[in-house]
Amino acid sequence: MNPRETTTDVSELKRPRRWHILVFLLPALAVYTAVMILPLIETLRQSFYNTVDGQYTFVGLGNFKVLFGDPRWASDFWNALKNNFVFFLIHMAVQNPIGIALAAMLSIPKLRFSAFYRTAIFLPTLLSFVIVGFIWKLILSPIWGVAPYLMDVVGLKWLFAPWLGRPDSALIAVSLISVWQYIGIPMMLIYAALLNIPDEVIEAAELDGVTGWSQFWKIKLPLILPAIGIVSILTFVGNFNAFDLIYTVQGALAGPDGSTDILGTLLYRTFFGFQLQLGDRSMGATIAAIMFLIILAGVSLYLFVIQRRMRRYQF
């Protein structure tokens, strides 16, 4: 065959329409649209409607004006947003560095029982938040808890306080419980990234005399930065959607004195109502819309600003 013939063959050959791709995508697309996209659109739509004089009518940005303009709604909202940021910052400051450290330690080739540690640390992530919530409520209980007992054994009883019941410590305590539960996720992602670094790179570094700590800081850390970026964005989305753990540990009023109230619990109380408070769907949808915008803004910031500037290395 001469080359000319081959080219004409290819150009004449009509590329078949690859219908199967569409067919295979369809179920996932249909399910995702039905359970995610449509409810999202419906929620956003509902945030522009409210009941005025018994009539369900379009109120434009009226609900948002109430949320930010009415001093009570606004103080509840800003309190929840502030707490949510604290919740997020504690995760970023505690969960992710410890996750990276654990992953780095696990990837030391000489470490024995690393599979056991890996499983043990990842296990809480698989537990239901209900179980985690109740376990920690019991551990920290000043009456039956194992925490005050153990602290007593080592002579640190005076340090113990009913952390979950104090306005100044409750949010920190709940955040740390959440960190304990989810630390397996950054650990696993970063562990995988560390394993992906080719041995040649490490060997070259060792030949150049870069070992130990400086090897971690100068070689490994830059190479796992994209994974850290992913972990951060997952933490951000997870934290601003959080609700379950706070609900199980502190209840729907997110006490004491609203000190653990985050956007998720505020949304729950508003939308579904609580005790004598009746649910207000329109205001609930408004809060949900704001949450959506916050998460959208965070993810966009990451996708369009941070991720583009991140250097990637190809091996």
Place this chain on the structure above:
Amino acid sequence: MTRTTMKGLLLASSILGSAGLAEAQDVTLTIESWRNDDLAIWQEKLIPAFEAKNPGIKVVFSPSAPTEYNAALNAKLDAGSAGDLITCRPFDASLELYNKKHLADLTGLAGMENFSDVAKSAWTTDDGKTTFCVPMASVIHGFIYNKDAFDQLGISVPTTEEEFFAALDKIKADGNYIPMAMGTKDLWEAATMGYQNIGPNYWKGEEGRLALIKGEQKLTDEPWVEPFRVLAKWKDYLGDGFEAQTYPDSQNLFTLGRASIYPAGSWEIAGFNTQAQFKMGAFPPPVKKAGDTCYISDHNDIGIGLNAKSPNAEAAKTFLTWVASPEFAEIYANALPGFFSLNSTAVKMTDPLAQEFVSWREKCKPTIRSTYQILSRGTPNLENETWVASANVINGTQTPEDAAKKLQDGLDSWYKPAK
């Protein structure tokens, strides 16, 4: 023994059921409720008693978790999937359901004449014309105490505020018992067992409550701030780490005999009777000075109504008429000591603790919880705010005056008393 009876009942009901099928269409009624603790009583006592008399009607009791009940029920009613019979929360939650036409008008139901207007007040429209739920039971607040502990320490039952705190001091000085079992973690304990328990003595029950609704009194007035001030004093008598003590913790502390006084609602009686190994007694909230009229919170708590969209309305009405009968009242009040019948016919109760609670109805003036009628209609919700405020006051993170002011400001923001 019980097993055989159960089997017998099951057999009987299945035979009755199939007999009904042969004759006519069998009707199954479903009851929505938040009282999942009562499942056994309904299944073993109440439903068989009803079904024995009304062949052809079957009843299923289907409860959900108390904190989720209101939200779940509203969702089910909107979707049209709710049961035929709806257990009614008192006041506005149910009134709202009636206004949305989810609950049927029961004013003319046979058996309604067995209830006084006060009993019906929790499930009647503001103009007093329409009643939409059959009253089932009320609960009374007071204090349950460990009789053995009191005898051991030589304490007599306190009747005034001064005696009450003297008793607490004595228990504290002795050191064997935690003086009072209450925590602030769950918030509602502080409000319901604290503020609403002792409060009526200060705001003079109905007098103060109605004045508040009419706008003649404010939550910042002395009768409403003083109970907060008394509550603030409770702090010193609660157990270690009470800030993180939950409601079940408090119950266990008391029934295990580690605490001597439990600020209670009468609904605890059944549970405490089976758990506690010591003798228990009860006393009403102490009055300020000896000889003062005492007021108690005798709060309408449970009613039962008809889903307006129920396809089995006739059968459901038969059931509701039975619920309104003295027969139901007697079974219910004895199966659940502490839930006192609202039926005008006096019900014989065998439980001594329940008898003690109900005896206060004769010497004290009853009222209902101040936040329930009308005042919790708007946002911010006065009841929920009272939970937070009461817990703050006991924790010492807010002064009684500030707490009262915050509540009044919240109320003022939406509530305009009719002039």
